[in-house]
Each structure stands twice: as structure tokens, then as C-alpha cells.
Amino acid sequence: MDLQPYVDGVRLELEIAAAAGGEEAAELAERLTAPLDSALRLALLEALSEGAEHITRELAPASVDVRLRGRDPEFAVTGLATDADPRGANPADTDLPDGDAVPAGDDGGTWRVTLRLPEALRGGVDAAARRDGLSVNAWLVRAVGAALGGSTPRDRKRGNTVTGWVR
Secondary structure, eight states: OOOHHHHHHHHHHHHHHHHTTOHHHHHHHHHHHHHHHHHHHHHHHHHHHHHHHHHHHHHTTSEEEEEEETTEEEEEEESOOOTTOGGGGOGGGGGOOOGGGSOTTOOSOOOOOOOOOOHHHHHHHHHHHHHHTOOHHHHHHHHHHHHTTOOOGGGSOOOSOOOSOOO
16 A cells, blocks of 8 residues: 555645745745655554554454555455355354364354353453454354364464554
């Protein structure tokens, strides 16, 4: 994603506004636009990062990452069900974590169960799910999978990639 058009747009608006203030104001605006470039890029990256974080919360267990390639950010979406994934056909499966957290040999179906936890645990479960950017259901599925000896998405080796948010 090329940020330069957005930076140039702000620069142009500043120059137009300064032109109304006379020649001195226009010269000052011209001197300010060079250092403004870095500040605008940083502000845009922070906004994109925050947006990706909000989207990730809604997509859990999938995630959206903002990655820098040179000076420009790129978005990477990971963990979405594909057409080849049998879980993608069932809307009830949207809270399932990545396939490797489900025991091997599972056909990808779901089993609905009512879980009654003591009220004292609710705050901790909610906080842990929020911290991991997951729904409570997805977090519980991961916790059960880990307790039964299944791997969790954190256990996976991803090669030479870096994931996370740009701040």
C-alpha cells in the first residue's frame, strides 16, 4: 500500500491553507512539509495497525497483520478457512482455531456443548481471550486442545516470517 498519495494530499492542503496567510505563511508551510512526511507516515501506520487489530478481533482465530516492505505497509491475512477447508462450509465453525489445534483425524465437524463455569473464572477467561485477540469460544477450544495434548497455533513453526502489529 503506497502511503505517498496520502502524505502528498496533506502537504497540498497545508500549502493551500498557508497561501491564504500570505507569502511568509507559505514559506513556513514549505519548510514544515519535509519533516511532516515522517510524522504523517508514522500516524498512518499507527492507524493501519489499530485497524488491523480491530479486524483481527472480529476474524478470530484468523488474523490481519500489517507488514512493512520498504517504506510501505502490506496487509497479510492468515488463518481464514479456504474452499478446500471443510470447516469453511459450516458457519458454526467460524470460531474454531486453525486446524492443527483440532485433534488429527477429526472430520472438521463441531460438537455443541453447554459449559457452565464459576462466575469467578469469567473475568479471567474473558481477559485471556481478549489478550489473544480471540472470541471466548475460540479461546476455550484452544485451551481444551492444549490440555488434551493437541498443538496450538502458537506451537506452529512459521518459518522466517514475523507476525504482529506495527506500532
